[in-house]
Amino acid sequence: MENITLTPHVYWAQRHGEIYLRVELSDAKVGQSTTSTQGHGAKGENEYEFSLEFLEPVRPEINHKSTQRQLDIKIKKQEECWWDRLTLQEKKPLFLAPDFDRWLDESDAEMELQAKYSGLQLFSPVSSAYLGLKKGYLFMYNLVQFLGFSWIFVIMTVRLWILGQDSFYDTFQTTADIMYFCQMMAVLEVINPLLGLVKTGFFPAMIQVAGRNTILFVIFGSLEEMQNKPVVFFVFFLWSTIDIFRYPFYMLACIGMEWKLLTWLRYNLWIPLYPLGVVAEAVAVIQSLPIFDETSLFSLPLPTVLGGSLSFSYVLQLYLVLMFLGLFINFQHLYKQRRRRYHLKKRKVH
């Protein structure tokens, strides 16, 4: 019977300097070209072939080792750098999948490099356990946040659908408990970069978490008069709309996966939502100023000659200025992250 050329399953992983390909072929006999191989694969004994156009240049020399189970190929990158994907074409070939046995994300690969230089073994039981724990922790954290914000988003949307504008007035009573929980958990987003668990900048995360928590705990939480205002609806709706996409995006990143639509939403939705969110928060702060003046809540004691006390509303007026400074810093940060993500795409077009 005449042999037909088939495509084997190929699994890949990378380090800063190398690409690893694992081809699912047993007892492979590699021909002149490394990508054309005689071996036993999913469709039995046959000639198997695949070709890949790499994202960046690689060195011509290719190392390969055939075992009873698979064919391992190691290719050196021309330049030591992290690739966003393996192939020049954006759409992943059907026969290609991540090799989760060797898979490391960029920061883990950096850790591996450091471990190599300091003589430690990254794949020692201790460091593998650390990586597993880190991934498990981040995955669970993102999952819990995703569920929390989804719950808030769904409750608000359903109530808006059924009650219309009436639902604006009791958003706080129906969703605040979960919002408190999610936003208290979000403090971990400031701690995670400090511990080196994620690459997020500490300062942008701090601005984000401090900004939201000031609104939630100080403005809405401590002033009952604010809790029935429609502004609560707009603030909570804008926060949850971004986060029902942001957290699943991080979850997939934890397991080395990407869903194009989700990535697009994560890197584009903030463009209208962030300014809108800050404007809604500014409205909440402005509405709370007369209430703080009337109730003297959190007012700062001063000597009698200086008037006896300073209303907290002055602190909030200063905070209003900081809010727009914070918006500017984070908008720039998110814009840079977006450019970094789409950099390669642009280079391809020009």
Ligand SMILES: CCCCCCCCCCCCC/C=C/C(=O)SCCNC(=O)CCNC(=O)[C@H](O)C(C)(C)COP(=O)(O)OP(=O)(O)OC[C@H]1O[C@@H](n2cnc3c(N)ncnc32)[C@H](O)[C@@H]1OP(=O)(O)O
């Ligand atoms: C002078 C300052 C004074 C401060 C005073 C306070 C003033 C406050 C003013 C501002 C008020 C803002 C209040 C907020 C309002 C709103 O939220 S409105 C609604 C719209 N909001 C948004 O769009 C913002 C959403 N938030 C974010 O995007 C983040 O919180 C961020 C910190 C602002 C930016 O995110 P960042 O993490 O830096 O970017 P990423 O590209 O997503 O992540 C970098 C890499 O790290 C990985 N990663 C991050 N977190 C996780 C995680 N939890 N789990 C797993 N992985 C994570 C991520 O995958 C990235 O990895 P790579 O892709 O490999 O690079």
